Amino acid sequence: MTNNLRQAVLDKKFLLTAEVAPPKGGNPARMIEVASKLTDRVHAVNVTDGSRAVLRMSAIAASTILLQHGIEPVCQMACRDRNCIGLQADLMGAYALGIRNVLALTGDPVKAGDHQKSRAVFELESVRLLKLISKLNSGVDFNDQVMPDDALNLFAGAAVDPQLKSWSSLQKRFEQKLAAGAQFFQSQMITDFDKLDKFMTQIASISDKPVLAGIFLLKSAKNAKFINKYVPGVDIPEAIIDRLAKAEKPLEEGVKIAAEQVKLAQDICQGVHLMAVKREDLIPEILNQAGIEPLSIAAIQA
Template sequence: MLSHSQVFRTAVRAKEFLITAEVMPPKGANPDRMIAMAQCLRQRVHAVNVTDGSRAVLRMSALAAAAILRQQGIEPIFQLACRDRNRIGLQADLLGAQALGIGNVLALTGDPVKAGDHPDARSVFDLESVRLLQVIQQLNQGLDINGNPLTDGATDLFGGAAVDPQSPSWSGLQRRFERKLAAGAQFFQSQLVADFDRLDKFMNTIARGVDKPILAGIFLLKSAKNAEFINRNVPGVHIPQHLIDRLAAASNPLREGMKIAAEQVQYARQLCHGVHLMAVKREELIPEILDMAGLAPLRSDPSSPAQMGL
């Protein structure tokens, strides 16, 4: 019987093809919609990512949202961004996550506040993602960032990192990836992938021989307008014109976007170790996208109370 948040960790170590998906915490105090969207993903994903102030937009605490999903028997991956907390706050949240049975953490630097809805807020960035991964390693060894012992118990956190195979700087991408590996990253989830030739090159050069799983980021494009918005507003992402034209010509653009996402899942199966699906405000469509891609439900519900030891 698996306890706490170890189903995803077990699937990683068993070298299964991994499936994760993303939900956003609520813009308010009512978590019902978030819970409903996460419930749609049962039996289809190994874990559900809970975003932490994505694009610097105010939402409920990712730690609180992850705890709510955990109470519902849904295994979360708690995203933790360095933008809003100093090293004391980051360590405090990591200790809190452990106490709440939240074992999976995606260490992120965080988007700049100027991109969000509170552009006058003060950024912290006391640490960045590589240093945060190192902190997770230290906490797992029973030490805080200063090397002082954790007198009330070490953590057992499973830390992961983001990677961008479409980075314009190949040398910078390699250096950052290697630093995250050295800092203890146990898995990688990529940014939105639109250029699968680039992903192929990344997997066969920089990531060649690496024994940590890499999940390709698959984004549901809802329309040509949606794709054009992403090209204008999401740094480092370029949706190819042929996909925009395909969406523009479709009688049902959302349906066409689902077909594109399913095709991309199939491409990713040939190249890497899993997929991370992002369907902002349409998470309920993810199971059908997986069906279209030929991915069957998981053998059992990995987040059921029996599996999670609740």
């Protein structure tokens, strides 16, 4: 089975991924419509797994639906809701269904979401989940027992936050995830590209694993202020907020800002991960303004 993301990594392409949320209900039509517009613009589409601890369709089911429509997913896998048995079962099931890319995440706390009385599990966290995936890929389970029905071959990635205040913690976690088997890294939302550059030169340079900068579409000054207030670790500069506030058409200005950030990332790291919550349809325009051609055209030019 073709794995476009893995091949793009091997070919050292500038990597492009984008994020979509599964439906909150049984109808995946909107998700399919949104993701279909990205097929020629990104190497793979991330499918979130209970992001912000908000209930949505299973990421595995949603990823399988995208595969059925010819869209390559990165299936996010969070540790919050499943113990080790459940995680292994889901990873085996995902692989059997054709899913090849997995992003290993610890998961957001239950108190952040819409089911605050639910019980979190967190038997594993992201580093231990990466180690577990490496074991399954080698043909043994968590207890080092040989799996009689074949090994997996999952392409596992991890999250990274280059803007983390503790530089030593950032370096330690990055090195742990590398050692645990991470093949690529997608960053949290980047607003300080000097910090991203410092991270790439002082920490990520120990490895050849690609880092994709998280680029977030800001829709308005109000949206930016909300994110600053409620999203941990994010500090959107006042200059960007003022720029959005003064714009006659804030959404168009947000697209322009995102495109500028994609251009900045091209000079610093190996790719971008685009997040445009509820306006994923604008991701092609962001890439157009950044001067990034559709993948089919880029392949012909290469």
